[in-house]
Amino acid sequence: MEKVLEPSVLEDLIVRSPILSCMLLLVMGLIIGVVVVALIYKKKFGNVNAKLSNMLQEAKKEAELITKEASIEKKGLILRVKAELEKESNEKRSELQALEKRLVSKEEALENKYAGLERKENDFRNKETKLSEREKESLKIKEELQKNYEKSKAQLLNIARLTQEEAADRIIKLLDKELEAEKAAKIRKSEAEVKLLSEKKARNIVVLAIQRQAIDQSQEHSTKLIPIANDEMKGRIIGRDGRNIRAFEQACGVDLIIDDTPDAILISCFDPIRKHIAKIALERLLQDGRIHPSRIEEVVNKVRKDTGIAIRDAGEAAVVDLGLSTIHPELVKLIGQLQFRFSYGQQQLQHSIETAQLSGVMASELGIDPKMAKRAGLLHDIGKAVTHEIEGSHAMIGADICKKYGESIDIEHAIRAHHQDIEPRTVLAFIVEAADAMSGGRPGARSKTEADYVQRLEKIEEICQSYKGVQRSYAVQAGRDVRILVDPQKINDDQATLLARDISKRITDEVQFPGQIKVNVIREFRVVDFAQ
Known part of the structure; x- marks a missing residue:
């Protein structure tokens, strides 16, 4: 087994050997640096990977969005193109339909025109046929008439033993009689037509006469002249600021004209009763001398009341004089107003x-x-x-x-x-x-002298007697009605119509008369016999 140095020994070696300590420190630093670098690199590479993964995800999302937008745009384009194509097709279809309708209407018009032309052609042919037939019939009738004429002529010559000239005279007389009948019939027809149009013409004549005579007639029948003593009275009648004349005109319903005529006052009014009241009231005011609005109103009211009583009295007097009774009071009042x-x-x-x-x-x-x-x-x-x-x-x-x-x-x-x-x-x-x-x-009733009436009656009767066949003539009703007796042997009914027309025209041209004159031609045939 290896021998392990104890920590105390190492501390001694480090303390005793500086080189060793430096190397040891260097090794330790290197190890620490490597570890630190490794950690740093690991951290950097980890961030890069995360960013890359994020970028990839974002790229995928953008790609998906672009794909979706592209598909949407593609669909919209398709829809737009489809709509435009449908619109164009509808427009072309409408144009084709309109063109078809025009063609159909033109075709119908041509058919109707053709049918009309055929009808006109048929009518023309029918009329031509009828005309030809009528022409043939007229030729036949003409030939028959000619034959009948020759036959009648021969018979007349044989029966009457007349010469050709004498026969022609008789035929002409017969034709004259027929023409007189036709002429009288045409005159009657023309008179009926003229009667229909006469009312309009009569209105125009009346309007023209009114235009010509309106001023003279209105001045004669709508004014009354009141003489005054002097021109000072005019000022009193006018009053201060014209209050007297205004009060008088308002109370009487007339117009007073003061400045036109010297020493006189003119009363103008179309109503004769109001004009009469104004005349009496003004004469009483001038006689009294007190002229002011209240006095004017008092006098006018009194005169109006007196006039009403006078009108009623005149009506009652007429009724009593004629021996009548039980006439309504309003009718009596209207009778009095006729004065x-x-x-x-x-x-x-x-x-x-x-x-x-x-x-x-x-x-x-x-x-x-x-x-x-x-x-x-x-x-x-x-x-x-x-x-x-x-x-x-x-x-x-x-x-x-x-x-x-x-x-x-x-x-x-x-x-x-x-x-x-x-x-x-x-x-x-x-x-x-x-x-x-x-x-x-009657003579003198309507502002005419007796001589004028007599002269007019004589002129009318003279015109009537100047015609052949007239036995007697009478102008009655002051010449407004003429009665003419004719010889029935000389004047027939058709000739009587012509005679009345001729006499009416001549009286209109030669005689001056108001209104109209009625011409009566009387043709009477009597046969008298006695039983014994």
Whole structure:
């Protein structure tokens, strides 16, 4: 066995030998350094391996991510390409469908056009065939007529033993008669057509007449001139800041024109009753001399009340004078208002009274109740009292008012029919119509002189008598109705139609008259025999 040195011995050797101790220290240092280096290298290599393993794992993950992204991009690209291809295919499909529809529509249009052309061609052929057939028929008819003509001509020459010229004259006369009948028929047809268009033309004529005469007529019928003593009264009527004139115009519903006419005041208003009230009130104010708003209102109210009483009294007086009773108070008031209405210068209250009196006389002669006839005559123009308030014909308005206040159906019908707005159906309606025409047509009734009426009647009768075949002629109703009696041996029905037209045209050209003139051609054939 080897001999082991004791520690004490080694310590002695080290202490005694410095070289040995150095070497020993060196060896120990080397061993420690190797161990330390080995440990360091081991630690470094361990960190490197860990990093390498981490890098490998990260690389694997990135590779997987790249692979996934690549696959996703590949799928997206595929989807995009697929969508684009589908879109292009849809667009091409739509274009093809649209093109197909256009082709189909064009094909249908061509087919329809072709079918239309075929129909037109067939129609043309049918018409051509019919024309050819008609031409053949017309040629046959012409030949037959020629044969019949020659045959009739020969028969006439043989039977009547007439020369060719005499036969031709007779044929011409027969043809003239046929032409007269055709001409009369055409005139009747033309008159019917003209009647349809006459209303429009009549409206244009009325509008033109209104445009020409509106200023003169409105000045004549809508103004009233009130003379004053001096121009100082104008200032008093106007008042301070115009308060008097404003109060007067507002109370009366009229316009006062002061500056245009010297020493006079002009009252302007379309309503004759308000104009009358303003006239009386202004005259009383000028006479009294006290002119201020309260006095103006007091005077105007009093005059309005007095005028209402005067209107009612006038209506009651007309009713009493005619011997009538039980007329509604509102109708009595409207009758009184007719004194402020004029037609061609004729006061309508007086006209209504005259019509009532004439209606009563004629009704008595015909065996009809004269009181009913007077009642209808008095009320026939009552619509004129409110025509400025209600639109329409005064005959229709008056009939509606009488119906409202309990008048009988016969009176209502007579009022509606007195201007031919409806066809008269009762004897009373004809009586009122005739009485109205007589009152309005008498000489002097409507601002015309007797000489004018006589001259016009003579001219009309002279025109009528100038025609061949006219026996007698009468102009009645102040020349608004002409009755012509003709010889039935010389004038037939067709010639009577032509005669009425010719006379109407000549009267229109040569005679001046208001309104219209009715031309009646009367052809009457009577045969009288006696039994013995």
